[in-house]
Amino acid sequence: MRVLITYFFCIFSLSVLAQNSKTTNYSDFTGAIGSSQGTVSVDYFHLWKFGRSGKVEVGLGGRFTSYFGTSQYYSSAPADLAGDKRKSDSILVQAPQVNALNIAINLGYRILPKFGVGFSIDALGFSLGGSQSGSYVNGNQGQAVSAKPTSFNVLLVGDNDRGTLNSEFYMRYFIKEKFAIKLAYQYLFTEYTTENKVQQLPEANDRFRNKSSLFSLGITKQF
Template structure:
């Protein structure tokens, strides 16, 4: 996320002196995105953007996104920051993982559907937009799955047992492993082919999370998979 903000800030500084064209003060878009490699994901979204400054090049806004992820043979590892980092709070961004606390739930099949409110940041160069967005809060639904639990300590009574799990129902953006549930974020470039239609490409970084039907080692039942996938999308200006 920090790299995305740095890219957007740099582009703002470099191109600010050439800002002659006045962009719309308010803009609404609809979008269909497909991601692949390591899994498959489809996302439907709506976003409302508001121009800031004299020429409205820089935009902030909100949106709604439905992201469906399908994976095979994915490893879901211990999710809570209190275990992965040994502490909670924003400082976990700078703390190494406590590997001895991280167990794995290996799911042969996974499928989550996350409906979230989205935060949007975008900068425009006439026909070209560059931007970053991230899910903030929402819900996830999906079917129960069964997978193999692999404990870090092979002496655990749960090691190598079959465990059932469902997608974690509540999603909330906090910081890194403090996050809850399934969240999607994108760094992208969008080119407007016509005043109403554009092609958008970039990278989608997705957290998907399952909650086991019982507490396992370390009294933990939450397991998370993180994946970065390229995506292509079609956008429509409303």
């Protein structure tokens, strides 16, 4: 509840500060690739321009991310387990596939009329996906498990995060007035919840997370 209140307060504060600011809108279609994994994402952001020249762009939007991979390891997700390798166990998911729809935050800077940089991060939303088979890994032991994407996504900073959250550092070059090419480094959390709490020590746990680093290429339409 405190997290939701904080998000709503930030949204309200931003809207008050931006009442006299100019606005712009961006939509991106992006594909990313990493080690035996990749994503396709579509987003839309409403941004307020700040500063005398309006080069600073801050705003909110929505992003849909579809993740797919092959033989990916997911480690214990709760913060008190993830921060200590002695406490963390893993599951190996054979064919992970997660679809996430999130409210996202964007901060950008238009360095030149045709060139800009920025950062965006998912904040709150939900995930969907089918049940996947895998193996619970504990030392040399292993057992078959079934897991589904964690349904609720929320940004809580670092290992306190929950669910599937996408973030990216990007550069845009406008080849036309309203169209740009985007290059980005994408950092993605995906999370699965097992049917049972397969990890029992040092505490019972059913949430497991994969952290992916991907390079992406996309196109941008400015409205």
